[in-house]
Amino acid sequence: MANDADIALVKRQEQELVLSQFDEAVAYALGSSIRARALAEGLGLVVDIRTWDRQMFFAATAGTSADNAEWVRRKINSVRRFQRASYRLVLERGEGPFLPQSGVDPADYVIAGGGFPLRVAGAGIIGCLTISGLPGRSDHGVAVDALCDHLGRDRAAFALLPE
Template sequence: MALSAPSTNPQALIAQEVSPEQTFTTFTASTAWTLGNALRERILSLPEGTRRPSLINIALATATSGGLPPHVVFQSATESGTIPDNENWVRRKRNTVLRWGVSSWAMRQKNVSALAAGATADEVEAAFVKKFALASANGGAVADDYAIHGGGYPIRVRGVEGIVAVVVVSGLKQEDDHQVVAETIRDVIAKGN
């Protein structure tokens, strides 16, 4: 089954992310397992031409000390063909969600809406790097530690302030990375998980 197109309105995206349909009642390792497996099944069910090998990662939003990486509670490749660069995209998308508290797609749309109509992808990236004074090893338009590409999504729990975890998909087109997470979270919550 094909994915619907995600919104490009940043306010609508953020409202969706904090809606009851996107807010869990609890979030445990078992919830992450259910969500991660549902994402894998959903990606594998995408129509030919849409589906590509993807990496799914769910990590808790807890702070770590001594430079330790986030606590990953689920990770899986959907099928053969993912590459080590998928890990880098996961890290950068997760960092974006943790820093700004919204999906990496919503951050992209916020930056797109702040630019003149018809801005190129490179211009959007460069404006993001400049606006937030982000490090770019090559001095270019790409931030070393953040990515404003769809696929990083906040996990919220009713009654808990802030984000408790981040789910990231890397491998599909960025709008599909975002939408498969949004739709699957909605479906898992609707089933009572």
């Protein structure tokens, strides 16, 4: 199981990487920066940015498939239901399907890194930034890096150490 330091850091990421506002321009800026990084580094990934009621940015780079969009959908559902980063669920529960007693359908929810709650100051969690295509810890890291860059925060101060 994960160490307490990783869980504490992800909680800190969730609490401190807060947007002052969120609209189509912010979604586009975040999504475009992630897509540009994926192209520059040759990363096959899907990025989805949305409020709970509508998708505001979607991009897929070479090397992805329809499966990645399906993983994104399930990660979004998990972030929305549990109000936390999907990688924190991995750290707290371990990777794999939800247990039957959790009351969630594994066809619609997944414990896998890459879904990060979008929190707006004064409004709380309003949506999700989701990445799929890399190992879960790396998917999570891409989302955190993009938020750090957008907010002018130091990536290194929020980065999980490599496993």
